[in-house]
Amino acid sequence: MNATDTSAQPLWERSAVQQIRRVLAAPAVGPLLALLLTMAFFSLKSDRFLQGPNLSLVLQQVMVVGVLAIGQTLVILTAGIDLSVGTVMAFGQIVMTKLAIDSGYSPTTAILLGILACVAFGLFNGGLVAIVRLPAFIVTLGTLNIAFALTHIYSNDLTYPPGESGASSLPSALLFFGRTFTIGHTDITYGVVFMFVLFALAWFALTQTAWGRHVYATGDDPEAARLTGIKTARVLISVYVVAGLMYGLAAWLLVSRTELGDPNAGQTTENLDAITAVVLGGTSLFGGRGTVIGTLIGAIIVGVFRNGLTLIGVEVIYQYLVTGILVILAVSVDQLTHRRRL
Amino acid sequence: MRDPQRKHTFWRTLVLATALLAAVIGTSVLVAAASAKPTSQGATIKVGLITKDATNPFFVKMRAGATKAAKKLGAKLSYAAGKSSSDNASQIAAIENMTTAGVKGILITVADGKAENAAIAKARKAGVVVIALDTPTVPKSATNALFATNNFNAGILIGKYARAATKGKKVTIGMIDEHAGSSVGALRHNGFLKGFGIKKNSKLIACAGNGEGQTAPSQTAMENCLQKSPNINVVYTINEPSALGAWNALKKAGKTKAGTTIVSVDGGCAGVRNVKAGIIDATSQQYPLLMASRGVAAVVKFAKTGKKPSGYTDTGVNLIAKKPLVGVKSKSVRYGLANCWG
Numbered sequence: 001m002n003a004t005d006t007s008a009q010p011l012w013e014r015s016a017v018q019q020i021r022r023v024l025a026a027p028a029v030g031p032l033l034a035l036l037l038t039m040a041f042f043s044l045k046s047d048r049f050l051q052g053p054n055l056s057l058v059l060q061q062v063m064v065v066g067v068l069a070i071g072q073t074l075v076i077l078t079a080g081i082d083l084s085v086g087t088v089m090a091f092g093q094i095v096m097t098k099l100a101i102d103s104g105y106s107p108t109t110a111i112l113l114g115i116l117a118c119v120a121f122g123l124f125n126g127g128l129v130a131i132v133r134l135p136a137f138i139v140t141l142g143t144l145n146i147a148f149a150l151t152h153i154y155s156n157d158l159t160y161p162p163g164e165s166g167a168s169s170l171p172s173a174l175l176f177f178g179r180t181f182t183i184g185h186t187d188i189t190y191g192v193v194f195m196f197v198l199f200a201l202a203w204f205a206l207t208q209t210a211w212g213r214h215v216y217a218t219g220d221d222p223e224a225a226r227l228t229g230i231k232t233a234r235v236l237i238s239v240y241v242v243a244g245l246m247y248g249l250a251a252w253l254l255v256s257r258t259e260l261g262d263p264n265a266g267q268t269t270e271n272l273d274a275i276t277a278v279v280l281g282g283t284s285l286f287g288g289r290g291t292v293i294g295t296l297i298g299a300i301i302v303g304v305f306r307n308g309l310t311l312i313g314v315e316v317i318y319q320y321l322v323t324g325i326l327v328i329l330a331v332s333v334d335q336l337t338h339r340r341r342l
Numbered sequence: 343m344r345d346p347q348r349k350h351t352f353w354r355t356l357v358l359a360t361a362l363l364a365a366v367i368g369t370s371v372l373v374a375a376a377s378a379k380p381t382s383q384g385a386t387i388k389v390g391l392i393t394k395d396a397t398n399p400f401f402v403k404m405r406a407g408a409t410k411a412a413k414k415l416g417a418k419l420s421y422a423a424g425k426s427s428s429d430n431a432s433q434i435a436a437i438e439n440m441t442t443a444g445v446k447g448i449l450i451t452v453a454d455g456k457a458e459n460a461a462i463a464k465a466r467k468a469g470v471v472v473i474a475l476d477t478p479t480v481p482k483s484a485t486n487a488l489f490a491t492n493n494f495n496a497g498i499l500i501g502k503y504a505r506a507a508t509k510g511k512k513v514t515i516g517m518i519d520e521h522a523g524s525s526v527g528a529l530r531h532n533g534f535l536k537g538f539g540i541k542k543n544s545k546l547i548a549c550a551g552n553g554e555g556q557t558a559p560s561q562t563a564m565e566n567c568l569q570k571s572p573n574i575n576v577v578y579t580i581n582e583p584s585a586l587g588a589w590n591a592l593k594k595a596g597k598t599k600a601g602t603t604i605v606s607v608d609g610g611c612a613g614v615r616n617v618k619a620g621i622i623d624a625t626s627q628q629y630p631l632l633m634a635s636r637g638v639a640a641v642v643k644f645a646k647t648g649k650k651p652s653g654y655t656d657t658g659v660n661l662i663a664k665k666p667l668v669g670v671k672s673k674s675v676r677y678g679l680a681n682c683w684g
Contacts (some may be wrong), residue, residue, distance in 0.1 A: 030359045037363055046443075054442050061435050157522030159456050178460075257434075259460040264428040264453075264523065310439035316422045316432075317396070333359065 027282050028294035030333065034280075034326075035301050042308035049311055052186030062303035063195040064089075064257065065270055066296060067250040069277040070202050071122075071243030073295045076278050077206075078219040078239050079287025080129060080136030084121065084143035085247060085274050086266030091151045092118040092251030097160035097261030100171055107173035115248030121147060122244020126237035144271075151263050160261035170259060177256035191253045198249065202292045215239060220288025276302060276323060280330050301326070387417040387645040389638055390440035390448040392433050396423035398555065398583065399610055399684040400630055401451065404475065407634035407683075408449065415642045420445060427555050428521045430457040437461045437472075447471040447641030449489075449634070455480035455525035471644050473651055475633045477526035487640065487651040489633045491659045493526050493607070496626035497533020499661040499670070500605035503624040504576050505538045506667040507603045515540075516567045516574040517550040518560050518584050527555075527580050530607055534578045548574055553584045560587030568595050579606045582613030582625065589621050609662060611682035617664055618675045624663035627673075631683055632657040 043050040068085050075082040096114030099105045105113070121143055128139045161169045177191030206212035217225040218235045226232050255261060280298030283290025306319045391408045393401035405421055412419040420443065422436035430453050438461060440448055448470055452458050455478065462472050462484055474485040482488055517534075520527035531550075532542075540546055548571035553560025560579065568574060568591060577592070579585040585606040592602055599620045606613065609627020616622045640651035661671065662678035 030355070033359065034363055048442055048444065057438055057442060061438065159454060159523055257460070258430070258457055260456060262430060262454060262457045262523075264430065264457075264521065268425045268429045269431050306435060307439050307442070310420065310422070310436070311443045313418070313420060313443070316436065316439075333355070 027289070028291045028297060031281050031294050031297040031301065031330070035297050035304065038301060038304055038308070042304065042312065046308070046311040049308055052184060054307065054311075056186050056188055056192070058300070058303045058307045059192040059195070060189050060257065061307065062299050063189075063191050064250050064254045065273045065277060065302075066195050066299040067198055067246055067253060068270060068274040069295045069299050070198055070292060071246035071250075072274040073202075073278050073281070073283055073290065073292050074206075074215065074239045074243050074246075075136065076219075076275075076283055076285060077215055077287060077290055078236055079222075079285075080236075080239075081140065081275070081285070082125065082240075082243060083137065083140040083271060084125065084147055086270035087144050087147035087151065088118050088121045088244065088266075089247045089251045089254065089270065090263065090266035091121070091147045091154075092248045093255050093265060094151050094155045094160065094261045094263055096174060096251060096255060097170060098155060100174055101161050101169070107171035111173060111252055114251055115245065118248030118251060119241055119244040122240045122242070122247070123237070125244070126240030129240065130233040130236035148267070155261065155263040157263055159263065170255070174252070174255050175259060177253050178259065189256075191256055194249075194253070198246070199292060199296050206292055211235070211238070216288055218287075273299075273302060276327055279327050282330065282334060284334055285331070298330075387415075387642055388420060388440075388443065388445040389417050389641045390420045390422070390436070390443075390445040390450075391634070391637075392421075392436045392440075392448060392450040393423045394427045394433075394451050394453050395425065395429075398427075398581075399612065400476075400581070400608060403610070403683040404451070404630040404634045407631035408638050411635040411638040415638065417638065417642050417645075419638070424453055426453075428453050428523070430454050434458055434461040437465050441465045441468050441470050445470060446645040447473060447637075449473050449475050449637040449641070450485075451476045452479055452525075454523035457523070459484045471641060471650050473637050473640060475637055476628075476630065477524065478529075478654075480525055482654065488654045489637050489640075489657055490526075490654070491607075491626070491628035491633075492656050493529035494533040494536075496607045496628065496659045497530040497535075498537035499533075499626050499659065499672075500578070500607065500624055501534040501537020501539075502670045503537075503661060503663060503667060503672065504534070504578070504603050504605050506670050507623060507665075508576055511575075513546055513576050514571055514573045515544075515547045515576045515578065516564065516571070516588075517547060518553040518563055518567075518577065518579045518588050519550060520555045520580050521552055524555075530580055531578070534605070553580070553587060555581055555584060557583045557587035557590075560584035561590045562587075564588040564591035565594075568592070575602050577602065577604045579604065582606050582608040582610055582616065582622065585613070585622050585625075586616065589616075609660070609678060609682055610684040611679065612684060614662055614675060614678040614682045617662055617678065620664065623665075624661055624672065625678075627660045627662050627678055627681065629657050629681075629683070 048054055072082055072085055092114045095117045096110050099113055100107050100110035125139055125143055128134045129136050180187040180189050214230045214235045217230055218232045222232050277299035278295050280301055281294025302323055305322055309316055309319050389412055409419050420440055424432040433453055465472055471486045474488045476490050478488050479485050519531055549567040551563030551567055553563040577588050579588050585604050603623045605624050606622050607626040609625055613625055617625055644650055660673050663672040664675050666672050
């Protein structure tokens with residue numbers, strides 16, 4: 001038996017070295033080390049970096065993309081990709097805000113309907129991918145444009161609330177995730193806590209439930225999964241629906257952060273940032289391998305870079321340069337260490 | 343799931359992970375070293391400038407003016423821009439990060455008049471003065487002060503000119519705007535209508551399109567307008583890159599310089615040269631260098647004396663036209679070239 005294959009040995013019989021090796025070989029450790037080193041670097045160059053309020057700020061800047069990336073991780077785990085991430089979220093937040101203001105729905109109903117709108121898109125995507133067997137790239141490319149158009153048509157290109165009002169006139173339920181509580185000198189937003197809760201739930205679902213196993217199996221080898229009795233079509237649809245739910249929740253978080261509905265949201269950074277977070281976190285674009293914790297770390301790495309570079313006085317444009325290099329390196333590492341895939 | 347090549351995979355992972363981390367650190371060090379500035383925490387006054395995008399010549403000039411003014415006053419300028427003229431998310435993150443980095447004031451040309459008010463309010467609460475440049479927030483009081491051209495006036499001037507230039511002729515008007523949430527776009531558009539003497543839904547307006555403030559999209563918008571109404575002979579454009587794009591489309595459609603009246607706003611050197619060439623009939627010249635330098639000076643004054651800037655400072659506008667007309671005050675192309683920017 002292979003000396004490093006310790007799985008058959010009881011925990012207490014493995015040596016310390018074997019334990020350490022097991023930990024290091026675990027997924028998400030690489031990205032975590034990268035994040036810690038990056039943070040160490042920035043804290044050395046700027047004494048404002050490692051302070052509570054700044055770290056809280058980074059997490060706030062990351063929370064929308066982070067939640068979007070949960071959905072994106074699920075989709076990528078099934079060897080698909082979701083290009084409609086940003087625009088579906090934008091549609092969701094326009095629905096939420098417009099319904100709450102114009103149509104006299106109660107804030108809670110408006111929020112639920114906004115989330116439902118995103119879930120509907122997820123169902124649409126999932127149905128086309130799973131039943132009609134269209135490639136995810138193409139389906140979501142189409143949905144991206146449909147959601148974009150619907151957002152602008154439905155909002156008439158206006159931000160909500162329209163008009164000249166100064167203070168936000170959105171009902172407080174929509175702004176819930178912007179509220180903060182204080183620990184020491186640091187304000188922590190509910191939205192950031194919610195993001196962590198969602199990641200914990202996603203981790204649990206993916207690693208501790210049968211559904212999670214099925215998701216990995218379907219992504220790894222759909223035919224083999226089908227042959228073992230997994231209903232792959234249902235799994236795929238469920239993945240896209242859950243992803244849609246994430247986009248709807250991210251929409252709510254975005255409304256809380258900006259205090260209005262913006263029809264121009266989700267077009268530039270959100271789409272690619274979500275994919276970047278997933279890739280940096282070590283999830284394979286070929287499906288079947290990856291963790292949601294890695295995605296969280298990936299999302300935080302991008303946020304840390306943008307924040308850190310501004311603090312040390314380097315132009316923000318370099319953030320894109322560094323992110324690009326990191327993405328290529330992360331994918332290369334992933335490729336070379338798991339050679340049995342192409 | 344057991345990988346028989348576990349031993350190989352582990353070492354390969356370790357080597358590659360180390361390479362990845364080394365690359366991260368290396369890149370960051372190189373980048374930071376390349377733009378290393380003295381990290382004197384207390385002495386230098388920091389000023390932030392955030393523009394809509396980094397490529398429009400207007401913003402390039404604004405940035406150059408701000409950098410020069412900062413250097414002269416012994417302050418340090420940080421710069422950030424959105425990825426497009428409607429990218430709010432990047433600007434919001436920049437406001438937050440610059441605030442943490444310790445800027446005394448932020449000068450900003452907001453992408454959307456309302457979408458960033460929440461972030462601006464937070465920055466002001468943290469003691470940072472925020473000055474809007476060129477385009478106002480909605481409402482204006484969201485920022486401490488506004489340094490801008492009176493964009494409504496700029497529109498009136500070119501509207502009046504266009505009316506005088508086409509007196510007695512049958513007119514069909516095409517309008518090339520920017521995205522709907524742009525406050526500067528709305529002001530210039532409405533100013534043009536007032537100057538020309540028509541109402542919003544006048545039958546003389548054949549079409550209005552979104553040229554995104556850039557040449558290529560404006561050409562597309564104009565082409566589509568011409569498909570709908572081939573007889574357009576008066577074109578309002580939000581800025582000079584748009585005017586150039588519109589002219590390209592008109593030229594391709596067989597129109598002549600003499601037969602079309604194109605008016606614009608900006609007064610950049612390239613634009614004024616186009617006035618000289620007869621492509622643009624009249625343009626309202628504005629002074630971004632003044633906006634930038636006065637903005638920087640106001641922030642430095644606040645840092646030194648605690649006096650906050652306030653109110654609206656009109657940085658001036660002059661109509662530049664090749665052919666002076668009765669009833670509309672304009673300056674010569676020579677004046678325009680002498681005072682142009684870029």
